Amino acid sequence: MTRVAIVTGGTRGIGAATARLLKDSGYKVAATYAGNEAKAQAFREATGIAVYKSDVADFSACQVRTVPLRLQGSGWPRVLEVRGEVVIPLADFARLNAEQAKRGGRLFANPRNAAAGSLRQLDPRITAARPLAFFPWGLGETSASVAPSYSKIVERLRQWGFRVSTLFASVRGAAGCLAYFRRIGAQRDALPFEIDGVVYKVDALRDREALGFTARAPRWALAHKFAAREETTIVEDIVASVGRTGAITPVATLKPVVVGGVTVTHATLHNQDEVERKDVRIGDTVLVQRAGDVIPEVVAVVKEKRPRGARPWRMPARCPVCGAPVVREPGEAAHRCLRGLYCPAQLEGSLRHFASRSGMDIEGLGEHLVEQLVAKGKVKSVADLYRLREGDLTSLERTGERSARKLLERLERSKATTLPRLLNALGIPGVGEATAARLAEHFGSLPALLDADREELERVPDIGPATAAEIRDFFRDKRNRAVIEALLRAGVRAAAPPRPKATALSGKTFVLTGGLESMTREEAKRRLAASGARTSESVSRQTDYVVVGAAPGAKAARARALGVKTIDEKQFLKLIGA
Numbered sequence: 001m002t003r004v005a006i007v008t009g010g011t012r013g014i015g016a017a018t019a020r021l022l023k024d025s026g027y028k029v030a031a032t033y034a035g036n037e038a039k040a041q042a043f044r045e046a047t048g049i050a051v052y053k054s055d056v057a058d059f060s061a062c063q064v065r066t067v068p069l070r071l072q073g074s075g076w077p078r079v080l081e082v083r084g085e086v087v088i089p090l091a092d093f094a095r096l097n098a099e100q101a102k103r104g105g106r107l108f109a110n111p112r113n114a115a116a117g118s119l120r121q122l123d124p125r126i127t128a129a130r131p132l133a134f135f136p137w138g139l140g141e142t143s144a145s146v147a148p149s150y151s152k153i154v155e156r157l158r159q160w161g162f163r164v165s166t167l168f169a170s171v172r173g174a175a176g177c178l179a180y181f182r183r184i185g186a187q188r189d190a191l192p193f194e195i196d197g198v199v200y201k202v203d204a205l206r207d208r209e210a211l212g213f214t215a216r217a218p219r220w221a222l223a224h225k226f227a228a229r230e231e232t233t234i235v236e237d238i239v240a241s242v243g244r245t246g247a248i249t250p251v252a253t254l255k256p257v258v259v260g261g262v263t264v265t266h267a268t269l270h271n272q273d274e275v276e277r278k279d280v281r282i283g284d285t286v287l288v289q290r291a292g293d294v295i296p297e298v299v300a301v302v303k304e305k306r307p308r309g310a311r312p313w314r315m316p317a318r319c320p321v322c323g324a325p326v327v328r329e330p331g332e333a334a335h336r337c338l339r340g341l342y343c344p345a346q347l348e349g350s351l352r353h354f355a356s357r358s359g360m361d362i363e364g365l366g367e368h369l370v371e372q373l374v375a376k377g378k379v380k381s382v383a384d385l386y387r388l389r390e391g392d393l394t395s396l397e398r399t400g401e402r403s404a405r406k407l408l409e410r411l412e413r414s415k416a417t418t419l420p421r422l423l424n425a426l427g428i429p430g431v432g433e434a435t436a437a438r439l440a441e442h443f444g445s446l447p448a449l450l451d452a453d454r455e456e457l458e459r460v461p462d463i464g465p466a467t468a469a470e471i472r473d474f475f476r477d478k479r480n481r482a483v484i485e486a487l488l489r490a491g492v493r494a495a496a497p498p499r500p501k502a503t504a505l506s507g508k509t510f511v512l513t514g515g516l517e518s519m520t521r522e523e524a525k526r527r528l529a530a531s532g533a534r535t536s537e538s539v540s541r542q543t544d545y546v547v548v549g550a551a552p553g554a555k556a557a558r559a560r561a562l563g564v565k566t567i568d569e570k571q572f573l574k575l576i577g578a
């Protein structure tokens with residue numbers, strides 16, 4: 001039976017090294033050591049891509065207290081990269097928000113956002129003052145193998161001075177996993193972090209290698225989620241809410257209820273079909289669930305408690321905000337208002353998204369201000385924000401000269417941004433933070449992306465045909481192009497992600513088959529990526545090199561049949577300069 005090591009998977013907790021959570025984005029960080037000295041704490045975006053220099057004024061000065069500056073003990077490899085997650089414990093999070101409130105600052109929605117916001121601070125002293133804790137969950141690049149198994153790696157990290165989760169355990173087989181799941185489940189409410197499940201990982205690195213990856217996730221790790229938290233309450237009303245894409249979502253207004261420590265007042269009903277399927281009526285008693293940071297939702301109606309005269313809900317025929325007819329396109333679940341940015345609700349939503357922390361990060365552009373700017377016609381697209389003058393702002397309610405000047409300064413400062421942020425801020429359908437980062441990495445500049453065709457877009461990892469089509473349509477739209485041009489004219493500059501240095505291997509395609517002695521296959525792939533080369537799973541005429549290790553598979557034979565160059569491990573190491 002396979003030996004299994006376990007790390008707890010926090011929602012934003014300790015071992016985000018799960019298939020699901022990797023995608024879902026904890027705030028990941030890597031600390032790099034040369035000898036035993038901390039070389040850099042490279043702060044990484046949720047997507048695993050380093051925050052660019054413009055985001056962090058001084059890397060080395062940014063301190064997360066539980067990242068050791070000097071490794072203790074002995075036996076560290078010459079180069080060591082430790083990956084993990086930065087979190088803020090729940091109690092510290094509550095204190096931090098209380099302080100923010102006292103100073104009149106923006107409140108953080110959840111601990112993960114607070115951790116991310118703290119790492120993005122321009123002033124490293126603010127970062128250092130925040131209650132951030134770093135929990136390692138694995139290794140990045142190392143100059144030598146650290147240990148043959150995950151549990152031994154964790155043990156070494158502990159000896160070297162890292163704070164390792166005390167919930168980590170090593171168990172055997174399915175029965176051991178389930179016992180662990182129950183044990184952690186029983187402790188769930190008492191833990192200092194909010195967690196939504198556990199993660200099982202195969203312990204032996206050799207076995208992991210044999211198991212490999214699917215297109216999206218490792219086959220050697222598995223997330224096991226706890227049941228979502230549920231409570232019952234009463235639906236006081238159902239309102240049609242218009243989002244920034246025009247989708248109209250029925251939202252239940254609830255009698256406030258505490259679900260897993262959080263007061264819930266609204267829950268989504270997703271769309272008309274969902275309301276009908278669940279038969280939710282105004283006045284009903286319903287079961288509400290909340291999972292992690294996700295918006296609470298109505299699970300089911302308690303039919304026995306339905307009062308007489310409970311009113312069914314209908315999708316309005318006209319947009320409740322602008323009055324345009326509500327349309328449901330064939331094959332779509334959502335009803336929509338199609339007036340785009342001429343609909344104040346959609347314009348407001350776009351502006352708020354544009355200014356959000358993961359977008360252009362314009363602090364001070366709050367909901368009330370956005371509402372007024374739209375209502376008074378001062379802003380008709382996101383680009384108009386950069387044309388605002390002091391007089392435009394002071395003519396609004398509750399905005400004095402001082403706060404107007406401050407907002408203008410922040411708008412000015414937001415112009416120097418990064419490409420992933422700008423792409424996220426634009427609100428392209430189907431493009432969130434993670435996809436924006438991938439697009440930026442693949443295309444490297446805005447002009448290259450603007451004219452990309454579908455085929456090129458589909459070459460970006462995790463972008464399927466549907467998203468590729470939406471991205472292309474977005475950039476072909478004349479109005480969107482005009483907004484982008486106006487942003488650039490206003491002085492918005494998006495720094496491109498650092499590109500891998502051009503080497504002799506840039507653009508070459510490699511296929512790996514059989515085992516390598518000096519490094520794992522993942523390590524080999526990383527080294528190739530760092531030299532600008534691609535790796536592929538199958539051999540074709542487009543393949544430049546097939547690296548043949550010990551006990552190679554059919555790929556080696558196929559390479560020879562196609563006349564593709566095969567090389568052994570020694571030649572491979574020479575090529576990558578190892």
Ligand SMILES: [Zn+2]
Nearest residue numbers: 319322337343
């Ligand atoms: Zn509308």
